[in-house]
Amino acid sequence: MEFYDVINERHMVREWKSEDISMEVLERILAAGLKAPTHDHRRNWEFIILHSRREREAALQFAKAWSVSQEEQKEVSALGSIPQRMYAYAMPRQYSMLVTAPYVVIPVFKGAGIFGARAVNGLNSFASIWCVVENILLAATAEGLACSMRIPVGAEGEQVTSVLGVPEGYVMPCYIGIGHPAENAHVVEQIEKTVKDTLHLGKW
Numbered sequence: 001m002e003f004y005d006v007i008n009e010r011h012m013v014r015e016w017k018s019e020d021i022s023m024e025v026l027e028r029i030l031a032a033g034l035k036a037p038t039h040d041h042r043r044n045w046e047f048i049i050l051h052s053r054r055e056r057e058a059a060l061q062f063a064k065a066w067s068v069s070q071e072e073q074k075e076v077s078a079l080g081s082i083p084q085r086m087y088a089y090a091m092p093r094q095y096s097m098l099v100t101a102p103y104v105v106i107p108v109f110k111g112a113g114i115f116g117a118r119a120v121n122g123l124n125s126f127a128s129i130w131c132v133v134e135n136i137l138l139a140a141t142a143e144g145l146a147c148s149m150r151i152p153v154g155a156e157g158e159q160v161t162s163v164l165g166v167p168e169g170y171v172m173p174c175y176i177g178i179g180h181p182a183e184n185a186h187v188v189e190q191i192e193k194t195v196k197d198t199l200h201l202g203k204w
């Protein structure tokens with residue numbers, strides 16, 4: 001796929017075909033993640049790969065509890081603005097969009113100090129892992145696949161990394177579901193923004 005086609009085609013998907021993905025394809029996607037820019041040249045990143053239903057359910061139990069708690073919000077937000085409608089659609093699917101994906105990848109990075117950061121450069125390791133995540137999203141698209149993504153809320157990230165046996169000091173930025181999008185996968189309406197809307201030539 002052409003680079004700009006990949007950019008334009010990438011979007012979050014929350015419903016999947018049951019079709020599996022080969023490990024070879026998954027490894028290509030993760031290799032693209034590892035090519036991301038990094039602040040300290042160390043590439044202190046690791047990936048936990050969840051494939052069997054049992055593995056996914058164990059790691060996703062906390063997302064499941066949260067997702068159920070969002071059901072009540074659904075009807076109120078569904079009548080609101082575009083972002084509220086996106087929320088109404090996506091939040092009750094936080095568990096299903098991951099547990100039904102053939103693969104869930106949990107990236108982790110060495111995150112010592114980020115929660116006490118007092119300046120932007122204190123967040124460099126966090127910024128770097130998000131470059132990794134974006135490369136993964138784009139590579140999956142180039143492979144004809146798609147991703148779902150959830151950011152853990154509150155203690156959820158630590159609960160998940162603890163269940164997965166991740167060593168102390170590593171932080172998960174998100175869960176990434178990867179799969180073949182369902183034929184009728186819903187594409188969430190977005191606020192359109194053009195380049196012209198964002199340009200400030202020389203000065204704001």
Ligand SMILES: Cc1cc2nc3c(=O)[nH]c(=O)nc-3n(C[C@H](O)[C@H](O)[C@H](O)COP(=O)(O)O)c2cc1C
Pocket residue numbers: 010011012013086090091094149150151152188190
């Ligand atoms: C930092 C970040 C956090 C996000 N958190 C979530 C999330 O917790 N759950 C979810 O379903 N989608 C999440 N998303 C996906 C956004 O909802 C999605 O990117 C947005 O609606 C734009 O749609 P698109 O990615 O399909 O273009 C997140 C995206 C980003 C960049």
